[in-house]
Amino acid sequence: xxxxxxxxxxxxxxxxxxxxxxxxxxxxxxxxxxxxxxxxxxxxxxxxxxxxxxxxxxxxxxxxxxxxxxxxxxxxxxxxxxxxxxxxxxxxxxxxxxxxxxxxxxxxxxxxxxx
Amino acid sequence: xxxxxxxxxxxxxxxxxxxxxxxxxxxxxxxxxxxxxxxxxxxxxxxxxxxxxxxxxxxxxxxxxxxxxxxxxxxxxxxxxxxxxxxxxxxxxxxxxxxxxxxxxxxxxxxxxx
Numbered sequence: 001x002x003x004x005x006x007x008x009x010x011x012x013x014x015x016x017x018x019x020x021x022x023x024x025x026x027x028x029x030x031x032x033x034x035x036x037x038x039x040x041x042x043x044x045x046x047x048x049x050x051x052x053x054x055x056x057x058x059x060x061x062x063x064x065x066x067x068x069x070x071x072x073x074x075x076x077x078x079x080x081x082x083x084x085x086x087x088x089x090x091x092x093x094x095x096x097x098x099x100x101x102x103x104x105x106x107x108x109x110x111x112x113x114x115x
Numbered sequence: 116x117x118x119x120x121x122x123x124x125x126x127x128x129x130x131x132x133x134x135x136x137x138x139x140x141x142x143x144x145x146x147x148x149x150x151x152x153x154x155x156x157x158x159x160x161x162x163x164x165x166x167x168x169x170x171x172x173x174x175x176x177x178x179x180x181x182x183x184x185x186x187x188x189x190x191x192x193x194x195x196x197x198x199x200x201x202x203x204x205x206x207x208x209x210x211x212x213x214x215x216x217x218x219x220x221x222x223x224x225x226x227x228x229x
Contacts, residue, residue, distance in 0.1 A: 037220075042222075043203065043222055043223050044118075044220055044221070044222050044223075045205065045207070045220035046220070047217050047218065047219075050217065091157075091158060093158075102160040102163075102171050102172075102173050103148070103150075103160045104160070105157055105158035105159075106157070107157045108157065108158075
């Protein structure tokens with residue numbers, strides 16, 4: 001079974017600083033997608049960034065970037081120049097391309113941004 | 116373009132009742148996925164519908180069912196409600212099959228079972 005682990009239930013960062021959220025996953029699949037979703041207090045989930053497993057280059061979206069280590073099955077999210085609006089629950093998610101390709105989510109990391 | 120809408124936003128039911136939740140995807144999106152979110156279990160995949168057919172199903176009992184209409188709107192039904200069914204139910208839509216495309220989430224329906 002594929003599982004996603006986020007070992008940090010809560011994280012805190014000072015505004016304008018950088019923070020890294022950890023995610024590891026377990027899978028025997030070779031083709032899959034990894035995602036980071038953000039869920040602000042208003043509840044609507046928003047996709048932050050997506051990584052295809054076959055791509056070696058780490059995905060980047062403005063202030064958000066990932067460190068994808070396929071052999072280590074690690075997929076961390078780095079938020080640079082943190083802003084107050086970044087405060088939210090962050091979920092790491094995994095989805096195989098084939099074979100029972102339901103989405104699996106981690107338990108989430110609550111990020112607090114201090115002014 | 117309007118986002119994913121879910122109705123109702125809040126619902127209170129009692130054990131043994133059944134409930135139907137509705138999800139309207141973004142215009143042009145053909146895939147709708149449903150998720151259950153609880154403090155204890157986190158986010159869990161329920162099922163995905165694409166072109167009116169269930170494509171994937173998570174590990175939930177048969178009390179949880181769904182369907183998709185020709186206009187891509189989807190409904191989720193839970194029969195014989197249990198206390199543990201209390202959760203936030205999220206639906207997400209994508210242009211085609213969810214694994215290939217970004218999913219856009221709705222605000223959710225908060226179901227409370229008493």
